[in-house]
Amino acid sequence: MKSLFRYFLFALLIIVCLSGYISSPMALILGFLYTLIFNKPFEKHSAKSIQYLLKISVVGLGFGMFLMETLKTGKEGLTLTILSISTTLIIGYFLAKILKIDKKLGHLISSGTAICGGSAIAAISPVIKANPKIISLSLGVVFLLNSIGLFIFPAIGHYFNMTQHQFGLWAAVAIHDTSSVVGAALEYGSEALRIATIVKLARTLWIIPVSLISMVLFKNKEDKIKIPWFILFFIIAILLNTYLDLPTIFTQTITGISKRLLIVTLFLVGTTLSIQDMKQTGIKPFLLAIILWIVISVGSLLFILN
Template identity: 80%
Template sequence: MRTTIINILCILLILLCLSGFVSSPMALILGFLFTLFLGKPFEKFIGQTVQYLLKISVVGLGLGMYLMETLNTGKEGFTLTILTISATLILGFFLAKILKIEKRLGHLISSGTSICGGSAIAAVSPVIKANSKIISLALGVVFFLNSIALFIFPAIGHFFHMTQHQFGLWAAVAIHDTSSVVGAALEYGEESLRVATTVKLARTLWIIPVSFISMFIFKNKEGRISIPWFILFFIVAILMNTFFNLPAVLTQSITGISKRLLVVTLFLVGTSLSIKDIKQTGARPFVFGIILWIFISVGSLLFILDIAVK
């Protein structure tokens, strides 16, 4: 009976998030508080549901973008992407030794921090044959830091008087998971959301070369490389909006629904967080993740602001 009541309350909050009256950070807080006081709802289905909703939402956002704008944005973030991914993975390799973090755990946190959070961890973990405990620890660190980023990044952006374009680029580089990237960018503005989504998805493609590098480092020739196919559908949506005369009411409706689905996604992400999981992770992996996160956040921020000055 209790489980049924919890699930019904969860559905009601999902509908509230869909209504448009709940912001991205508030959705995350609602999800966290829900789990804290009532327990995890639909525990067996949340993980997959978050992934599906995120992918559907991102593809829907593609119908609000145009090809040349997207190419120019992706090109602008290319250099920063290479620099930050390479530097973060190298720093993570040596920092894991200094802090005596288990090699696979350190590599997963480094991959999640440098590319795209949980998606990168999920893709790289089978390649390096990480066990479920290591995967859970890495996800715990990344999801916790994602939650913090969703709140503090917009405030930092306003403090430095960043344009929407600059903030979108910074969020895509410095925030781990795609859901938190689009959540923070959505709070900052429409242009910020377009830039952040484009750069983040281009960055997500680096899962493939990093997976191959991981296979070499851990000497696993039988590893299975996971390719983020939903990015192809995102590109198709952009091409459709660019070359076909789609009714504005259609594209605006789909992008509007996609934004609300992103808020629902963040609520569900919040329900997957728990104080118990955070405590079980321990201090050293968090210290490791925080140092990497500060490195990539501050480094990319200085790079972006320096370009603006020049």
């Protein structure tokens, strides 16, 4: 009876995640709580499902992006974007070495901080063959700081009397995940929302070159470099959405389903994480993420204000 209830609850939580009524951090928490009570369920199957769902979700999100529009409008933030992404990845690489953090975990945390939080981690983790535990730890660390940013950034913006244009640019660069960028900018004003959304979408395109760089950095000596086909399909999806007159209902449906699949993926990722794993990991990944976040936030703030 207990086993039957365990399976029923697992299926029910999957349906809840598909419903679209819970956030990404909540899905991760639900998965973690489920494992806390029932131990790791379907561990081998979950690991394979995570990899496939991550790839499918990333490709689907491409149908919500317009290449030329995001590149043109995001041109203003191009210099800041290049500086912030390269600085974050370089500092993250050396800090991970200094703190003696797992190389893949450090790279995922750095990539999530540099580009767009969970989406970057989702895209890069299959490329570097990160295991579910590393994915869940990096997502957990990034999502925690991401949630904090949603609340504190508008207050900081008002304190420095930032214009909506300035705040929109800063939010797009310094807040990890697109959802929190939009949430913080929306609270600040409509112009801030417009700037933040466009710059963030343009910034998201950097998933592609960073994924290709990651593929080279984490290539096993005995293996040949394999083309990450899902990244190619991601590019094709963007191009199709940009140059074909696709029905709005089609693109909205595809991106909506992709976001819900990503929520399910995060739930599965949460089921792979345990308190024992967190104890073994220690505080170092959090320290890495906090330092990177402070560097990117303060550095971009000073750049924009001056």
